[in-house]
Amino acid sequence: MDQRAVYRRVLGVRGEDLAAVFLERAGMRVLDRNWRVPAGEIDIVARDGRTLVVAEVKTRTSARFGHPLDALTPARRFRLRxxxxxxxxxxxxxxxxxxxxxxxxxxxxxxxxxxxxxxVG
Known part of the structure; x- marks a missing residue:
């Protein structure tokens, strides 16, 4: 793995850690992280009251290519559901x-x- 890929992976993990803390402080209970199956991956599964929440985390170091959540396409949202x-x-x-x-x-x-x-989806 090249150095750039390692940096992106470390940044992604840091973003997911920050997101999990943020969601817990917002009153949610994180149930699972980085759940993978052949069909895809869920970054965070949480409970918000009775509601099961599937959270996609996007981490960036710049808004040069838009807000991180701009990367959540309709197809990605459908797959997450x-x-x-x-x-x-x-x-x-x-x-x-x-x-x-x-x-x-x-x-x-x-x-x-x-x-x-x-x-969002």
Whole structure:
């Protein structure tokens, strides 16, 4: 793995850690992280009251190419909803209600900006 790929991986992990703390401080309970199956991956699975939340985390060091959450395409949102239902079935928990959230983490000059959008998909 080249140095650039390692940097992106470390940045992604840091962003997911920051997002998990942010969601917990917002009153959610993180149930799982980085759940992978052949169909894809869920960054964070959380519970917000009765609602099962599937959160996609996008981390960037610049807004040069837009806000981090601009990367959440309709196809990605649809896939996350299906993955959330698969997670619920695998863990034998109710998948309804299910919400897909986006968490954008922007790390600029040592400062961190977190944006949480509920119900993006």
């Amino acid at each position: 299906r993955l959330g239902m698969a997670w619920a079935a695998r863990h034998r928990v109710p998948a309804r209600p299910l919400r897909v959230d986006g968490v954008g983490v922007l790390v600029v000059g040592g400062r961190v900006f977190v944006t949480h959008e509920r119900g």
